[in-house]
Amino acid sequence: RDLVGTAPAVEEKALEAALRPKALDDFVGQATVRTQLSLVLQSSRIRQTAADHVLLSGPPGLGKTTLAMIIAAEMQAALRITSGPAIQHAGDLAAILSSLTDGEVLFIDEIHRMSRPAEEMLYIAMEDFRVDIIVGKGAGATSIPLELAPFTLVGATTRAGLLPGPLRDRFGFTGHLEYYSPEELQKVLRRSAGMLEMQVTAGGFVEISSRSRGTPRIANRLLRRVRDWALVHEVNEVDRAAASAALDTYEVDSLGLDRLDRAVLEALCTKFRGGPVGLSTLAILVGEETETVETVAEPYLVREGLLARTPRGRIATDAAWEHLGLTAPPQRDE
Ligand code: ATP
Numbered sequence: 001r002d003l004v005g006t007a008p009a010v011e012e013k014a015l016e017a018a019l020r021p022k023a024l025d026d027f028v029g030q031a032t033v034r035t036q037l038s039l040v041l042q043s044s045r046i047r048q049t050a051a052d053h054v055l056l057s058g059p060p061g062l063g064k065t066t067l068a069m070i071i072a073a074e075m076q077a078a079l080r081i082t083s084g085p086a087i088q089h090a091g092d093l094a095a096i097l098s099s100l101t102d103g104e105v106l107f108i109d110e111i112h113r114m115s116r117p118a119e120e121m122l123y124i125a126m127e128d129f130r131v132d133i134i135v136g137k138g139a140g141a142t143s144i145p146l147e148l149a150p151f152t153l154v155g156a157t158t159r160a161g162l163l164p165g166p167l168r169d170r171f172g173f174t175g176h177l178e179y180y181s182p183e184e185l186q187k188v189l190r191r192s193a194g195m196l197e198m199q200v201t202a203g204g205f206v207e208i209s210s211r212s213r214g215t216p217r218i219a220n221r222l223l224r225r226v227r228d229w230a231l232v233h234e235v236n237e238v239d240r241a242a243a244s245a246a247l248d249t250y251e252v253d254s255l256g257l258d259r260l261d262r263a264v265l266e267a268l269c270t271k272f273r274g275g276p277v278g279l280s281t282l283a284i285l286v287g288e289e290t291e292t293v294e295t296v297a298e299p300y301l302v303r304e305g306l307l308a309r310t311p312r313g314r315i316a317t318d319a320a321w322e323h324l325g326l327t328a329p330p331q332r333d334e
Contacts, residue, residue, distance in 0.1 A: 029184035033175035052172025053153040057160040061217030062177040064156035068107040084113030111155035112162040158295035179214030203240030213256035276313030
């Protein structure tokens with residue numbers, strides 16, 4: 001294929017789309033969610049109805065959008081994609097809902113960011129496949145019910161707890177996506193390398209997976225950077241040393257920590273002698289929203305044993321000091 005002249009960002013997007021698994025069987029890892037979801041889909045196929053609404057929670061890049069696409073494909077239904085921040089008025093949502101066709105799958109990413117009125121409209125739509133359109137203002141306002149075609153809502157959020165109870169309860173199935181193990185990431189990488197026609201040794205896959213932050217999206221991105229490096233250095237087969245040299249060039253952290261992860265740890269260690277410090281103070285210091293620090297950075301840092309949550313606040317562990325190459329003060333308040 002001739003990709004000369006294609007804007008780089010476009011090529012990256014096209015590659016990311018091409019690397020997405022299309023069927024549930026090709027989806028690596030997340031065995032529990034996969035088994036449960038497969039039952040939900042099979043049952044609705046037997047009953048010949050739209051599948052129950054599905055809520056997917058978990059940190060970014062673990063495959064929520066990919067799963068929504070797979071749900072639509074497995075149900076042989078069309079897919080409509082939108083996001084919570086894009087739906088600020090109930091009217092925006094009414095327009096989308098009323099245009100859905102029978103059995104269509106509606107994917108709402110970041111569903112916890114929808115406005116309150118839109119959220120309330122969604123409750124009724126999910127339960128009764130109806131929206132109430134308000135016409136007029138004040139005492140003369142009337143509500144006109146509008147029937148909707150039965151649809152399947154797939155909602156994605158970084159944490160199910162961010163959703164108000166009434167909305168959460170209206171999902172028939174909730175799946176929580178976990179970070180991927182290095183072995184699972186190697187499977188994802190193996191499949192992607194095959195599609196990119198790259199030669200990578202087992203050691204090469206091990207090296208890339210260990211720096212991928214448990215996240216397939218990052219694994220695929222690092223693989224593309226390694227491909228660039230190999231192409232320029234005329235390396236035909238990427239082994240562990242080559243992968244390591246390539247990723248060092250891009251300053252990819254040896255544990256896969258990203259900018260926010262490192263900023264959180266550095267703030268904890270250098271500004272608070274390792275803590276304990278409250279979440280909101282930490283968020284202000286790194287210039288992020290509390291929710292982002294809590295649902296995006298923290299789960300991975302905790303999993304890697306770099307940060308601990310205590311009743312008095314967050315603390316950096318010995319491993320965190322070591323990873324940052326800093327010396328922990330002798331008397332730390334733990
Ligand atoms: P966000 O919430 O930020 O949209 P996401 O969780 O929806 O992230 P996706 O966009 O679905 O993440 O996945 C990111 C990329 O990772 C996709 O391009 C896909 O190729 C790859 N990917 C995700 N999960 C898997 C998987 N289980 N097997 C293989 N590839 C995967």
